[in-house]
Amino acid sequence: MNLKRAIIQGIKEGLSFPKLSLILVFSILIFTSFVGLSIWSWFDYPIGHTSYISKLLQGYDHDLFQDLINNQGAGYHIVSKLVFWSIILYWIFTPFLNGGLVGNLLDEKDNFTNFLKNGSHHYFPFLRISILFILLHIFILLILSAIAFFAINWSLTYFISELPALYIIALAVFIYTIFCMWLIAAAILSKFIYSNDVGKVGPSVKSAFCMVFSQKTKFFIVGTIFLLIGLGFGIGLNLLVNLIIEKNLAFVILAILCQFFILYFRSTIRIIFYSTYKYLFLQQEI
Amino acid sequence: MLDDNTKCLEASQKIIWINHSDTTINNLPFYMYFNSFKNSESTFMRSAEGNIFGNDFSKRTKEEWGWIEITKISIDGIDYSNKGHYVQYDDQNEFDESVFEIPLEENIDPGDTIYIDLNFEAKIPLIFARAGYQRESFYNIVHWFPQLGVWEKSSEGSWQWNCHQFFRRTEFFAEFGNYDVEITLDDKLVVGASGCKISEKKNQDGTKTLLFHGEDIIDFAWCAYPHFKVYEDQWEHVHIRILIPPEHEHLHPRIIKALKHGLAYMTENVGPYPYNTITVMDPPLLGLNAGFMEYPTFITIGSFAIFPKGIRTLESLVLHEFAHQYFMGIVATNEKEEPWMDEGFVTYYEDKIMEDMCQCKSSLINLLGYKVNNSSFTRQEYTSLTNPSTGSIARPGWEHKEAFKGIIYAKTATMLKTLEGLLGSQNMKNLIQGYYKKYKFKHPEGADFKNLTKAFVNSNNLSEDINVDRFFSQLLEGTEVCDYSVGSITYFRNHKNIGWFGQYKNKIFKKATPNELITSKVVLHRKGGVVLPVNIRFVYQDGTEIIERWSGEENYIEYFFENTKKITCVEIDPDQKIYIDLDFTNNSMTSYHNTTPILKAASKGVYWFSQALQSMFFTL
Numbered sequence: 001m002n003l004k005r006a007i008i009q010g011i012k013e014g015l016s017f018p019k020l021s022l023i024l025v026f027s028i029l030i031f032t033s034f035v036g037l038s039i040w041s042w043f044d045y046p047i048g049h050t051s052y053i054s055k056l057l058q059g060y061d062h063d064l065f066q067d068l069i070n071n072q073g074a075g076y077h078i079v080s081k082l083v084f085w086s087i088i089l090y091w092i093f094t095p096f097l098n099g100g101l102v103g104n105l106l107d108e109k110d111n112f113t114n115f116l117k118n119g120s121h122h123y124f125p126f127l128r129i130s131i132l133f134i135l136l137h138i139f140i141l142l143i144l145s146a147i148a149f150f151a152i153n154w155s156l157t158y159f160i161s162e163l164p165a166l167y168i169i170a171l172a173v174f175i176y177t178i179f180c181m182w183l184i185a186a187a188i189l190s191k192f193i194y195s196n197d198v199g200k201v202g203p204s205v206k207s208a209f210c211m212v213f214s215q216k217t218k219f220f221i222v223g224t225i226f227l228l229i230g231l232g233f234g235i236g237l238n239l240l241v242n243l244i245i246e247k248n249l250a251f252v253i254l255a256i257l258c259q260f261f262i263l264y265f266r267s268t269i270r271i272i273f274y275s276t277y278k279y280l281f282l283q284q285e286i
Numbered sequence: 287m288l289d290d291n292t293k294c295l296e297a298s299q300k301i302i303w304i305n306h307s308d309t310t311i312n313n314l315p316f317y318m319y320f321n322s323f324k325n326s327e328s329t330f331m332r333s334a335e336g337n338i339f340g341n342d343f344s345k346r347t348k349e350e351w352g353w354i355e356i357t358k359i360s361i362d363g364i365d366y367s368n369k370g371h372y373v374q375y376d377d378q379n380e381f382d383e384s385v386f387e388i389p390l391e392e393n394i395d396p397g398d399t400i401y402i403d404l405n406f407e408a409k410i411p412l413i414f415a416r417a418g419y420q421r422e423s424f425y426n427i428v429h430w431f432p433q434l435g436v437w438e439k440s441s442e443g444s445w446q447w448n449c450h451q452f453f454r455r456t457e458f459f460a461e462f463g464n465y466d467v468e469i470t471l472d473d474k475l476v477v478g479a480s481g482c483k484i485s486e487k488k489n490q491d492g493t494k495t496l497l498f499h500g501e502d503i504i505d506f507a508w509c510a511y512p513h514f515k516v517y518e519d520q521w522e523h524v525h526i527r528i529l530i531p532p533e534h535e536h537l538h539p540r541i542i543k544a545l546k547h548g549l550a551y552m553t554e555n556v557g558p559y560p561y562n563t564i565t566v567m568d569p570p571l572l573g574l575n576a577g578f579m580e581y582p583t584f585i586t587i588g589s590f591a592i593f594p595k596g597i598r599t600l601e602s603l604v605l606h607e608f609a610h611q612y613f614m615g616i617v618a619t620n621e622k623e624e625p626w627m628d629e630g631f632v633t634y635y636e637d638k639i640m641e642d643m644c645q646c647k648s649s650l651i652n653l654l655g656y657k658v659n660n661s662s663f664t665r666q667e668y669t670s671l672t673n674p675s676t677g678s679i680a681r682p683g684w685e686h687k688e689a690f691k692g693i694i695y696a697k698t699a700t701m702l703k704t705l706e707g708l709l710g711s712q713n714m715k716n717l718i719q720g721y722y723k724k725y726k727f728k729h730p731e732g733a734d735f736k737n738l739t740k741a742f743v744n745s746n747n748l749s750e751d752i753n754v755d756r757f758f759s760q761l762l763e764g765t766e767v768c769d770y771s772v773g774s775i776t777y778f779r780n781h782k783n784i785g786w787f788g789q790y791k792n793k794i795f796k797k798a799t800p801n802e803l804i805t806s807k808v809v810l811h812r813k814g815g816v817v818l819p820v821n822i823r824f825v826y827q828d829g830t831e832i833i834e835r836w837s838g839e840e841n842y843i844e845y846f847f848e849n850t851k852k853i854t855c856v857e858i859d860p861d862q863k864i865y866i867d868l869d870f871t872n873n874s875m876t877s878y879h880n881t882t883p884i885l886k887a888a889s890k891g892v893y894w895f896s897q898a899l900q901s902m903f904f905t906l
Binding site for chain 2: 028029031032033035036037039040043044046047048049050051052053054055056057059060062063064066067068069070071072079083086087090091094098130133134156160161162163166183184187188234242246248249252255256259262263266267270273
């Protein structure tokens with residue numbers, strides 16, 4: 001199976017898991033809705049009974065937000081704290097989602113029970129994989145940032161323009177993106193390897209890295225394709241949502257539905273992405 | 287003559303000065319501001335608290351400090367070399383050499399003209415507060431020559447010199463004059479300066495000599511850098527010259543567009559631009575500390591190679607510095623004693639020009655749905671201060687220890703926008719045009735502007751809209767804040783004639799009769815100490831409106847409306863004329879719950895946070 005066929009298979013399979021997409025969307029909404037509720041309270045308590053809040057229907061209003069932050073700082077503090085803790089909690093929960101996702105894809109079953117079973121079964125090994133890859137991301141970021149920092153300092157001392165410094169930043173971002181593509185590929189593959197046959201975290205990760213580095217270009221290309229698809233559709237759909245001027249309740253509800261659809265679409269892309277890697281992995285197995 | 291190797295200036299200077307006053311003068315003070323960069327004990331450096339624009343100066347080498355010395359001086363043929371001394375009028379700091387005084391052997395009588403011939407040498411510092419050099423032969427040569435103080439009439443009526451020392455928080459104040467400046471420097475350097483370039487000739491030793499001429503200007507500044515690209519344009523009679531490093535070259539159309547709009551706007555709304563040139567210098571990143579400053583017909587800005595079009599801080603900066611040509615350049619207020627009179631006015635006009643240029647509510651930033659108006663950002667700088675009552679606007683620059691920008695720039699601009707709200711836009715335009723017409727090429731003080739405003743209000747029968755004395759005493763001299771709020775809206779039925787009436791056998795019991803009239807009670811508060819008249823809009827449930835005027839005198843006021851319909855919405859200052867109100871969110875109240883906008887905000891928050899979470903952890 002070549003790369004093109006793996007992607008086509010991935011797309012076909014990804015689209016045939018609508019329940020899995022919904023599970024992913026709702027699980028993320030559980031976490032983010034707490035933030036939504038805190039935003040609701042932040043606005044509702046001080047200005048829910050004012051005409052001033054109607055300005056929000058015309059878009060972002062700097063005076064309103066600034067006055068709210070100045071005078072209702074506690075509400076803003078609660079929102080920001082909740083955002084922070086939701087990120088942490090969602091990260092802790094993510095191995096469960098990935099366990100369910102990988103399990104359902106390998107079992108080729110689009111049902112909730114199987115998702116729960118696989119999610120709970122793979123939770124702790126996937127959490128360890130997650131921690132390992134987060135540490136790898138941080139390590140690469142630190143190394144790259146340190147090199148970039150010294151290079152930028154050097155360039156600002158020896159060049160008259162800031163352009164070389166900007167090129168260094170662009171190069172660092174590019175290199176990080178390449179590493180990201182490989183790390184992403186290795187992270188997903190190690191989960192498939194773990195679930196499919198190995199059953200141990202260390203050897204799974206090692207096999208995944210061997211697989212990625214034996215076909216570096218292939219995994220970089222597939223990662224880039226999905227990154228571009230994700231970005232392209234993401235930006236396009238967000239622009240479409242922004243076209244909806246939410247001047248009354250009907251338009252607000254319409255925008256919420258569109259936003260839900262975009263989140264659903266992004267979850268489907270995630271499944272397609274995983275599915276493509278599954279086929280690339282199975283191809284190696286064969 | 288500029289020596290590019292030693293970073294030194296050697297110059298001769300001739301000054302012709304006329305005593306226009308009715309008072310005899312027996313001394314001459316000169317600004318010698320390069321001496322503020324001579325050591326850590328100058329008044330400027332002492333107030334810098336260890337760094338200038340974040341640059342630590344403790345590791346500077348001897349070549350990186352600066353100084354200026356008059357090596358020879360004669361006045362009307364009398365030699366005064368070695369007869370002057372440094373004076374510290376303001377703080378008695380004996381180490382400060384920013385003002386040099388020469389006691390005269392022969393007095394200058396009223397109407398006399400004196401001829402001063404002097405030679406001076408100056409060591410240019412590595413950039414301190416805009417002035418100085420940077421590597422690659424970048425120079426910004428400002429407040430660089432011995433400059434006479436201003437001989438002016440004090441508020442008590444006596445004539446005296448106004449020549450303050452250089453403080454960290456003060457800028458410049460000088461007399462109008464005509465300048466002919468000849469600059470000799472390395473041929474490779476591209477030069478920008480105040481005034482117009484009259485001639486340029488190449489010398490045999492690899493240098494060139496440029497002659498600049500400026501009329502009716504209060505200072506002369508110049509810059510040089512070998513890599514500048516020069517762009518020139520024309521707006522009516524004004525020759526525009528942009529000096530920009532190659533890496534910022536693509537930004538020059540934005541600078542020119544903003545500048546042309548500024549010229550047109552200020553001409554239309556304030557008064558004609560009297561000079562025939564304006565030069566804009568955008569420093570390279572290495573010389574950024576020379577940016578963000580105004581000199582007569584010469585301004586310095588600051589930009590970056592990547593500057594998205596949606597971030598219009600570049601235009602805003604160009605317009606701010608350009609507006610200084612009017613306020614402090616032409617209407618030459620004292621930037622040291624009354625910094626609000628230039629920075630505040632200029633920030634007000636920066637906001638106005640930006641909003642006029644963009645014709646939108648996102649004149650400063652419009653990026654990825656984040657939209658900020660210039661005036662909104664200015665107001666935020668004031669309202670977000672930890673303590674908006676931290677001090678009054680009307681203070682000398684050296685007295686401002688903190689919140690300088692928030693008070694001097696932002697509160698003043700917001701105060702002027704409030705003044706505009708109370709007077710009306712056309713009246714404000716007329717007032718400022720009158721101010722400009724009366725005080726151009728003069729040195730007005732804050733009291734002059736206040737008196738002019740008072741006279742304008744009286745002559746235009748606007749005294750019902752504003753009490754000028756009170757307005758300025760509260761907002762300019764006072765530290766109180768302005769904050770109106772709606773306390774509550776409640777309803778009740780006014781039952782009359784119920785119960786027992788009369789005595790003994792004539793007692794009659796009256797039952798309640800159906801009363802269709804509902805009384806709406808609205809309570810308003812003035813939470814701040816500032817009292818300004820304000821309009822209140824009351825909206826009935828069927829949409830009909832009543833506008834009432836509240837003087838704002840009371841801390842607390844109640845309004846009662848008896849009608850078959852309820853008052854469902856109250857708005858204080860519905861047109862946001864009182865822009866200086868600290869909190870707009872408490873200026874209105876509705877009896878109904880306004881959930882749709884909250885739903886929109888909360889759903890957007892959920893949506894974007896969900897997107898972020900998906901992106902962060904989709905593989906981990």
